Amino acid sequence: MQLVLSEDQELISKTVGDFVEERSPVSRFRALRDSNDDTGYSKALWKEMAELGWVGISIPEEYGGAGMGLADLAIVLEGLGSRLAPEPFFSTVLLGGQMLIRGGTKDQQGTWLPGIAAGEKIISLAYQELGSRYDLNVVETRAEDINNGFSITGEKTLVLDGHVADCFLVVARTAGDSRSSEGISIFLVPSDADGLVVTRQTRVDFRNSAVVSLSGVFVQRNALVGELHRGATLLEDVVDYATAGLCSEMLGGMQQAFKLTMDHVKERKQFETAVGSFQALKHRAADIFIELELARSATMACTRAIDEESENSSKLVSLAKARCSDAYLLASNEGVQMFGGVGMTDEYDIGLYLKRARACELTFGDSSFHRNRWALLGGY
Amino acid sequence: MQLVLSEDQELISKTVGDFVEERSPVSRFRALRDSNDDTGYSKALWKEMAELGWVGISIPEEYGGAGMGLADLAIVLEGLGSRLAPEPFFSTVLLGGQMLIRGGTKDQQGTWLPGIAAGEKIISLAYQELGSRYDLNVVETRAEDINNGFSITGEKTLVLDGHVADCFLVVARTAGDSRSSEGISIFLVPSDADGLVVTRQTRVDFRNSAVVSLSGVFVQRNALVGELHRGATLLEDVVDYATAGLCSEMLGGMQQAFKLTMDHVKERKQFETAVGSFQALKHRAADIFIELELARSATMACTRAIDEESENSSKLVSLAKARCSDAYLLASNEGVQMFGGVGMTDEYDIGLYLKRARACELTFGDSSFHRNRWALLGGY
Amino acid sequence: MTELTIFREEIREWLESSAPGALKGIGNNVLEGCWGGRNPIFPHPEQEEWLSLAAEKGLTAPTWPKKYGGAGLSDDEHKVFREEVSRLKLPAPLIGFGLTMIGPTLLRFGTDEQKAQHIPSIVKGRVRWCQGYSEPGAGSDLASLQTRAEVDGNDYIINGTKVWTSYADKSDWIFALVRTDPGAKKQEGITFLLIDMATPGISVSPILLISGSSPFCETYFEDVRVPRKNVVTEENAGWTVAKALLGHERSMIADAFGGAAEGKKAKTLPEMAKSYVYGGGGEVADAVLRDRIVQNEMDTAAFKYTVQRTRDAARAGQQPGAESSLFKVYGTELNQRRYDILMKIAGPQSLGWEGTGFEDEELGRTREWLRSRGNSIEGGTSEIQRNIIAKRVLGLPD
């Protein structure tokens, strides 16, 4: 495992950095939010990212992607995360797309992956339910085996980009009780299916999600992704993958929040002295710096472990997510505090990072969830 | 509940303060330690404390004590704790004496309490065993019911002042398995009993304790303190009482450690500036101050709750012990750090407080033990 | 029968017979309080009657002198009055900065003319006040203020901007700090001035916070003409007045957090945790979360006892130290930790801003969490409070 960017990766990093600087400053996200935009992201920019090869970066070449690794995708996510870009990477690439790559049939892959890579199709994973918290095995949505197909009924919440998805991967129970890892199956359901209702949600971080209700939605047998009853492992692997991606996004966000804060305290004077010269603040800044560095190391390690299919990749994902959750909150909490009163106003960007930090923390498990998972994986 | 010292209590506080300043500075404790003194405390000073009425402060007047409350005794303990005085208050007054007051027969009380109040008898509670940790119900020492008496076999560790005790209150199992609260009984055993061997221990805080081994030690039926099989509640109440007393001692220690540290940083110059003028240090000092204040409030509340026999006194004991454990460690850890290199040398007193802080933390349960107990008592 | 007992009986009888029945049992919820003013808002229609009844007897400002419309109660009588009001769970007849801030200030520092002009209208709830201290870019360094007041005959001409003026958009008068001598050292050259918000040249715009809308405003002064007689004490002596008032404000905020530990217990953290992450056997399933809850409960208990200790000590005649700084820094940070735990307890259900998929209670908590981040900034930042403790209590050198 090499914990340093290759020259190619450095180049991607620079390209993404220039791109967000010019094309996707935070003001763009803000404008989307304030205009109550229908899609909540920029279709044009998404198309452009696809043309730059970013959307399909991890999709196999045969389906129009670049066939690269998560470590490469992570660089893009970090750059976009630094400016809170709301484009549908998580729904479509890290969750939906990745699940098809890992578990889809050739047919399913051929139908969807090229459209994803081209930036033309949005596909989302509907796994979370009210009360499921971070336990992927808590699934109450049921899929009944009927006449050559399945009838799905249940309600999914916080389905990322659900309001613009062309299709959903719905996690449903085909057997077992509502907390068992056995009996979980995954189905491809088009968003215009009869009995499927999508209601857009408004989140604190203004990222896009929806409640998806299914009442007797019929799908054919070939809608099954992965094995019947045995979807739990596939789901866990995909969520691990997306979690590593989320950590990369968080890294970009926390780094930028910290940068904004440091820039501010260097400028801002109080009692005729730059706020940044107060030693108590300096020591806190040094501690944030350290936490950010450690979060970066952990995240780099986990993306590479996934690419290398290392056996401890799940442990490293938990390491990264636990650290990134705490570090992003630290950097943004301290950011607001160091900005002072103006940090509390909607006008300043630091509050947007605080909201995103919280949303990221509570997605795919918070730090104590992942510490517990680390211990369980370590056998104690 | 009044969380303020009465005028009488203020007077005790001043007397104790003057006493330790003159008669019991830390150098006295140090000398006892360095001379490998046989008793490890000053018999003469103990006698003097008894004459001042401190040893018998909580012993009923009919047995030569002052019949006052724990809130009064706490003042004495705080004063002595501020200079690490090693006199046998915990063994003899807070554990042994208190257990006789609460559970002893008139005969037992009449035999021992006057001697305790007069500073002539040392009595200790032998409850802890290797592996019992903080669980009072883990008792493997067995007392078998035989011919008009009991035969006790087992090993007790960390028996406070065991090497100078005239008599032990031995917690033994008369029924039940080794973790059950049922079947625990307590016996008065003279230190010269056949089959009882005392081995002095050397602790990190140089406070006195011993391992007490019992092999077939015979006691008569009238040696039983409290009810047969039902000693667990008495034991818990007495340990609660002693814990509240320990918190008071800790309060004195942490306050003095903090004072030494503040005095040092005001004097000590580095880079031509008093160390105490560095803002990062100031903010840490302010946080220690706050923690000390909160620890004091919690301790005052718990001693008064015990005196008032309030139903939430156990909860308040856990509150105080959890806070005092963490606060004393904080004050002494930060003390060593703020003293710098010299803080690491045996020559400076701050290290003695660090050791005592740790020893206190690990006596009667550390902070996470007491947080768990608080939750259990609160029903969650 | 003591005089106080007689007083209690009179008050009780009066409250029982006169106070509007519809208000009994409502309690003292600030959000539902009556702030008075030229265009008063009465969340409950009966509050109008309650205000007028109380004001008539001066009981909106119970301890203020009768001469200016107050009830002239002694401290003991005031205590009895509050006890009787809370016995019936009646809301306060009137709340606001007139009663808590500018009223006491004018009673102490104002001229007879100022008292006569302003105090009765505060007591009657006819004029609502706001405060104009902070300025953009000043932060904790209040004395660096830039709003200029230039003398022009018997008037000042005011130019500048004030921020964090709570309820400026709903207030009739503002008490403000302005710079009258730009040449003087920072804290000198500042004047404490009373300004009618209806004066031409004043405009107000509300401040949007990260938690949503807020009572805070930005208030702009453009060539605003204010009579010089509206100065409290003297020109360039405003810092003294401000400091007295600021100490008062901080101890109010500190008290609020000292009190918050007790009040506002809609649901305890263990209850919340049981509803979101309930395990078996009465325990909260997530042991680490449970421990954080215990820590917060213990912090709250220890803090509550510290507040009590300070009060008991004060009653025993002991001098208070820097307790208000301790209360402020610890109380606010405790509240922040509490919201942090609440967010973790509700987990993904903490992610809502509005609408579908979230309970109103959940949406409210998330906004309150965001709002709580400001607690350690407003009313003297935690940093300033720690500086104060280090200097005043611990005597650490500058």
Next chain:
Amino acid sequence: MTELTIFREEIREWLESSAPGALKGIGNNVLEGCWGGRNPIFPHPEQEEWLSLAAEKGLTAPTWPKKYGGAGLSDDEHKVFREEVSRLKLPAPLIGFGLTMIGPTLLRFGTDEQKAQHIPSIVKGRVRWCQGYSEPGAGSDLASLQTRAEVDGNDYIINGTKVWTSYADKSDWIFALVRTDPGAKKQEGITFLLIDMATPGISVSPILLISGSSPFCETYFEDVRVPRKNVVTEENAGWTVAKALLGHERSMIADAFGGAAEGKKAKTLPEMAKSYVYGGGGEVADAVLRDRIVQNEMDTAAFKYTVQRTRDAARAGQQPGAESSLFKVYGTELNQRRYDILMKIAGPQSLGWEGTGFEDEELGRTREWLRSRGNSIEGGTSEIQRNIIAKRVLGLPD
């Protein structure tokens, strides 16, 4: 076959045939290492032979020039040598401050005469060195040193006291900072001087720490006469030399903590916890303690990856930043947290100092806990490291 492969084969053959068999498998335990000197101590009798064999080939100082007795290895060859030594788990033939500190300093700054006098005797392990920097009351402010060196003909007369001189009681020479120009500004007027510990007027007393005995000493100089030719570089230019050496020392300490994360894993925390507080089902019974253990394990893992990242970046040609400060502050505090947890795990069994009722392992851990409190003080306090990060990495103003 590359030259390096040939070199490896030669070294391997030589080690296998010549290195004392009794030492193979012992590994590099510093406590058991050989420090050399006029009165050397050989914890294993075979170390004497091993030292002499290695010294003969210059392999005690593998990269030093052959001219002065070193082996003159390239960096790549040196790496091969270390790999082969550790393949056989051989101890280093020689350790000490001669090799790590004064040797490299003299090679860089020393005169030919100084090199010829000192380097070979270091390589041969004949002279043991110690360092005389700190003074009582100086702490982190090294430049405030007071030890005076007054010129007297071709000599200096030295008076003063040095503290924290590790192993001064066992060393033959000391390199020290002394003040030669008391009038100059702090960091000027300091001279770097080599002093034979056998010189009359030098006395040494060991320092007792809170954890017990220690290698540290206090070293007193009373009218000690030292030839002026023992100055390294020039009079009053000692600060430059010291700074170079100090940077070296700090990165050594940081490395030690960076490495400590990996090495010295007698028992992991989970293993320890299982032996003291084992629950059912493979879990540690105390859930909160378990969580603290996880935190420490995670901190250790993230730290380890950060060390690796720095090394990988350096190999990729990227400039290092203030990593050594990060390593120092985080590595030491991590170690302290680890001992804190260890104390809690063993609970009452952590209370022993010596003797009855405690296992040797328990007694050792308690002493190590106490010793660990010094980690955040020695070699540049955590406060100093945070200052450095704030200034050099974050660019915060003074």
